[in-house]
Amino acid sequence: MKSLDTNYHLDFRGNNWPSLAVHVCLRESKGTTIMNTLNNANHAAASSHKNTKKSFSVYLAGDLWTHKDLIGNALLGDYIKKVSRGRYECVLPQDLEEPVHRTVDIRNVDLKHVMMCDMAIFNFDGSNLDSGTVVEFIYAKMIDVPCVILRTDFRASGEGAEGQDPWNLMASHWPRSKVVKLHGMAEYQGAKAGSLGKTIEKLYKKMSSQIIEALDSVRQEAPLVANPARMAMLYDWAIECPGAGYSQLFDKADLQQLLAAKIAKGLLASQ
Secondary structure (H helix, E strand, O other): OEEEEEEEOOEEOOEEOOOEEEEEEEEEEOOEEEEEEEEEOHHHHHHOOOOOOOOEEEEEEOOOOOHHHHHHHHHHHHHHHHHOOOOEEEEOHHHOOOOOOOOHHHHHHHHHHHHHOOEEEEEOOOOOOOHHHHHHHHHHHHOOOOEEEEEOOOOOOOOOOOOOOOOOHHHOOOOOEEEEEOOHHHHHHHHOOOOHHHHHHHHHHHHHHHHHHHHHHHOOOOOOOOOHHHHHHHHHHHHHOOOOOHHHHOOHHHHHHHHHHHHHOOOOOOO
């Protein structure tokens, strides 16, 4: 049995993750390093401050093609942070990408942020879902990231059956996922309040409140994998399976820090 005492601090593109003092017990099994127990030494300090609350990073995925997409994403992310009083802070892939010289590196960076974030929101708008968003959603489900699916498009598509989600059936019924459906036109008309600024304020406050409620709910659901050792192996595989240099963005210490942070926040099983 090996033991390792260390202090973890993750810096996430300008957003400081909680500094974790973690005791990690490691066991070598068939060449795979497995984390068995993690104790967050900051727990006692945090519990001594009644007003201390956990904050969660949220990957906000969706179309990135038009000014409406880009500004809409930015507004939504900003209002989610404000309405949740900092409990949820969105990471926008549009702020990570370059407008030119688009290569596999963009895919790799986006997938890495899906993995690094605590939770995710996926915009499922359009008569056909954005294919990149769907890939990111399935990758998030592969590593058991709690997700909220948002649809404001009031058009019906997919299987078309009453009571079913208005998109392709293959993207429905995934665990640890909450769906928020809003009628975009009705919400806009209901939010009209004289000036455009007031309309935006009313519309995005209401949308954000419903999304935050769904985020609060879905993160309370139990992780699918109850065994931390199995989850560590699953993340090992998730780093290898995309290929095309993706695994080079991580090292073993990165993975240990990531799992420790998510366990400390109650997003992954600790035992």
